[in-house]
Amino acid sequence: MATSHALLLFCNLAFGLLALSVVVESSVVPPDYAEVDHVCSRTAPYYDKFCKDVLESDPRAPGADALTLAYVAFGLAHRNASGTRDQITSLLSNSTGLVRQHLERCRGYYATALANIQEALNDMDSKTYGRLTYFSASLLDRAKDCESAFKGTKSPLTDNNEDLKGFSVIGVSIAEELIV
Numbered sequence: 001m002a003t004s005h006a007l008l009l010f011c012n013l014a015f016g017l018l019a020l021s022v023v024v025e026s027s028v029v030p031p032d033y034a035e036v037d038h039v040c041s042r043t044a045p046y047y048d049k050f051c052k053d054v055l056e057s058d059p060r061a062p063g064a065d066a067l068t069l070a071y072v073a074f075g076l077a078h079r080n081a082s083g084t085r086d087q088i089t090s091l092l093s094n095s096t097g098l099v100r101q102h103l104e105r106c107r108g109y110y111a112t113a114l115a116n117i118q119e120a121l122n123d124m125d126s127k128t129y130g131r132l133t134y135f136s137a138s139l140l141d142r143a144k145d146c147e148s149a150f151k152g153t154k155s156p157l158t159d160n161n162e163d164l165k166g167f168s169v170i171g172v173s174i175a176e177e178l179i180v
């Protein structure tokens with residue numbers, strides 16, 4: 001008796017969910033990520049997943065043109081690198097000796113990276129795209145600089161540096177869109 005009630009309940013639920021999913025599926029138009037796909041395809045094989053995850057996280061991404069996507073990408077890169085800078089500041093408050101020296105070098109590299117991202121944003125405001133590739137590519141170098149500052153010891157910033165590399169590769173791909 002209990003079993004058949006449970007079964008009935010289950011069937012009702014299952015049918016309800018099925019009906020609901022049909023309604024939802026037919027009413028939701030999939031977002032247009034054509035430009036995201038295009039930009040991210042050039043970041044394969046290492047960063048295409050990162051690229052899509054990052055860009056599609058922004059509400060401006062669906063249907064975006066290349067310039068909008070550039071603002072999304074460099075804006076997110078700026079926020080990300082600022083977060084890392086804050087993380088470095090907090091790590092510095094509790095470190096001494098060599099680790100402290102390594103962290104101080106990384107703080108400098110991230111300050112440079114943030115300045116480059118800001119310059120890219122300023123250039124975009126004045127519709128000047130010629131230096132975007134350079135600014136984007138230099139982010140990769142700063143990420144590598146920070147990673148190698150810890151050479152021989154465990155870096156607490158490896159994930160952050162990987163993220164900065166990802167933003168660099170995305171920026172280079174978007175710059176290519178804007179320069180043509």
Ligand SMILES: *[C@@H]1O[C@H](CO)[C@@H](O)[C@H](O)[C@H]1NC(C)=O
Binds near residue numbers: 054080081084087163
């Ligand atoms: C940077 O972005 C990545 C990918 O979205 C995220 O996982 C990471 O937590 C971000 N880091 C900071 C410091 O905001």
Ligand SMILES: *[C@@H]1O[C@H](CO)[C@@H](O)[C@H](O)[C@H]1NC(C)=O
Binds near residue numbers: 094
């Ligand atoms: C400072 O570092 C020590 C040792 O790693 C740790 O136990 C402590 O929680 C840290 N303090 C802060 C404020 O991060």
